Amino acid sequence: MVKVAGIDSSTQSCKVVVVDGDTGEILASGRASHPDGSEVAPAAWWDALQQAASQVDLSDVAAVAVAGQQHGMVCLDADGEVIRDALLWNDTRSAQAAVDLVNDFGDGDAEAGGRWWADAVGSVPVASYTVTKLRWLADNETDNAAKVAAVALPHDWLTWKLLGTGHLEDLVTDRSDASGTGYFDPVSNQYRRDILAAALRIDEAAAEKIVLPRVAEPGEVVGKGTLGGASFDVGAGMGDNAGSALGMGLKAGDMVVSIGTSGVVCGVSETPSRDASGLVSGFADATGRFLPLACTLNGARVLDATARTLGVDHNELSDLALAADSGSDGLVFVPYMEGERTPNLPDATGSLHGLTLTSMTRENLARSAVEGIVCSLVDALDCLVDSGAQVERVLLTGGAAASSAVQSVAPRLFPVPVAMPAAGEYVALGSARQAAWAHSGEAEPPTWKLEVTDLPKGEPDPSVVERYRSVRPWS
Ligand SMILES: Nc1ncnc2c1ncn2[C@@H]1O[C@H](COP(=O)(O)OP(=O)(O)O)[C@@H](O)[C@H]1O
Numbered sequence: 001m002v003k004v005a006g007i008d009s010s011t012q013s014c015k016v017v018v019v020d021g022d023t024g025e026i027l028a029s030g031r032a033s034h035p036d037g038s039e040v041a042p043a044a045w046w047d048a049l050q051q052a053a054s055q056v057d058l059s060d061v062a063a064v065a066v067a068g069q070q071h072g073m074v075c076l077d078a079d080g081e082v083i084r085d086a087l088l089w090n091d092t093r094s095a096q097a098a099v100d101l102v103n104d105f106g107d108g109d110a111e112a113g114g115r116w117w118a119d120a121v122g123s124v125p126v127a128s129y130t131v132t133k134l135r136w137l138a139d140n141e142t143d144n145a146a147k148v149a150a151v152a153l154p155h156d157w158l159t160w161k162l163l164g165t166g167h168l169e170d171l172v173t174d175r176s177d178a179s180g181t182g183y184f185d186p187v188s189n190q191y192r193r194d195i196l197a198a199a200l201r202i203d204e205a206a207a208e209k210i211v212l213p214r215v216a217e218p219g220e221v222v223g224k225g226t227l228g229g230a231s232f233d234v235g236a237g238m239g240d241n242a243g244s245a246l247g248m249g250l251k252a253g254d255m256v257v258s259i260g261t262s263g264v265v266c267g268v269s270e271t272p273s274r275d276a277s278g279l280v281s282g283f284a285d286a287t288g289r290f291l292p293l294a295c296t297l298n299g300a301r302v303l304d305a306t307a308r309t310l311g312v313d314h315n316e317l318s319d320l321a322l323a324a325d326s327g328s329d330g331l332v333f334v335p336y337m338e339g340e341r342t343p344n345l346p347d348a349t350g351s352l353h354g355l356t357l358t359s360m361t362r363e364n365l366a367r368s369a370v371e372g373i374v375c376s377l378v379d380a381l382d383c384l385v386d387s388g389a390q391v392e393r394v395l396l397t398g399g400a401a402a403s404s405a406v407q408s409v410a411p412r413l414f415p416v417p418v419a420m421p422a423a424g425e426y427v428a429l430g431s432a433r434q435a436a437w438a439h440s441g442e443a444e445p446p447t448w449k450l451e452v453t454d455l456p457k458g459e460p461d462p463s464v465v466e467r468y469r470s471v472r473p474w475s
Pocket residue numbers: 010011012013259260261262300301303304314315398399400401402403404
């Protein structure tokens with residue numbers, strides 16, 4: 001048996017799994033928390049990674065790969081030092097920079113700009129993307145912008161720490177994460193230095209000198225890494241959503257619906273997506289294909305906040321939600337509590353509608369929060385359907401998928417059957433699968449079995465989505 005390890009450095013925590021590389025069976029796992037906030041010192045991720053890794057035995061692990069939260073801006077100076085705390089995917093301070101960048105490339109016309117961006121890199125920038133964070137840096141922290149010698153993403157930086165050379169030239173990434181920067185074209189597999197230059201307001205000659213991580217092949221060994229005295233092959237790693245797709249061995253027609261910090265709907269595709277409206281991101285996956293994706297800013301934390309407000313834990317919140325009727329007696333919770341990305345409403349706030357003397361109960365509040373999140377993801381799924389995605393089944397994952405209430409509500413509201421993969425950390429499993437693939441030297445990743453359980457359909461209730469759509473702040 002070849003043992004491999006996969007790492008998921010996501011928004012709220014770092015998870016490590018040690019896996020049988022032949023079967024995908026999880027042999028051991030570790031976990032450590034990340035600090036709160038949308039601006040984080042990358043050193044905190046490295047600390048958490050080491051802490052999570054110290055909970056497992058890596059001594060006989062042959063290969064490791066890191067999947068990470070997408071888009072975060074890690075700027076390094078010429079000595080390889082981090083210039084400022086990373087701005088994460090859910091930091092919306094660069095919303096105006098996104099508007100400016102779209103307009104700039106459309107000669108002041110946002111629609112033309114959208115078409116230009118979709119054609120150039122497959123996605124229209126919103127505040128989440130790295131490119132907008134770089135423009136924000138150029139406009140707001142000129143001293144820091146002037147120091148930028150390299151730009152990496154969270155998983156690139158952690159992979160580089162594992163490789164341990166400290167040389168900027170050894171930074172390495174993969175197509176999936178590069179495709180979330182806004183300055184990488186996942187069709188030609190080339191960086192767009194002209195876009196990088198525009199973002200940083202520098203000329204192209206200066207942009208050429210900025211080190212961007214080399215884009216490795218999906219199944220490549222990018223070097224030898226060390227951690228806690230163990231040494232191993234290192235895979236290229238990937239963005240976390242490409243990680244869950246690889247961890248599940250996603251097939252055409254299956255859509256991952258992840259309710260972690262973000263809400264995500266994505267599926268693999270043989271063809272690139274170019275949605276000029278910007279609702280669907282035209283990302284790459286971790287196998288050489290594409291990963292059209294719609295992402296919301298408001299996933300599991302909406303339930304965290306609701307549980308906190310009601311003074312209950314997640315199991316009690318779920319019990320409360322399940323004690324209410326479908327439709328929450330008319331209470332509708334629009335969950336845009338951190339602004340929203342799908343659709344692009346960075347300044348939006350959450351709202352409660354339909355409050356009456358009878359609807360205002362703890363049970364209805366709990367259920368409306370669950371229904372609100374699921375409805376926002378039904379909207380996201382619709383964006384993918386509208387862009388031509390093949391949608392036959394939803395595979396539910398992410399931290400909040402553990403909620404019985406989510407498992408009960410989702411099949412009533414999604415227009416396709418919903419299944420749950422067996423409990424597991426699929427992002428970390430995806431990076432483990434990539435590690436096994438890289439170590440094997442084979443052309444394809446190893447075949448691992450995915451166990452899924454179909455969730456009972458329940459009584460479909462289209463009125464819940466209809467009522468939600470009648471009050472959400474867009475149509
Ligand atoms: N049983 C549960 N019900 C609802 N939410 C849950 C439950 N268990 C965990 N969560 C929430 O899931 C989130 C963590 O999910 P995870 O997918 O690990 O997030 P991320 O990958 O963004 O760090 C946290 O906000 C946590 O409170």
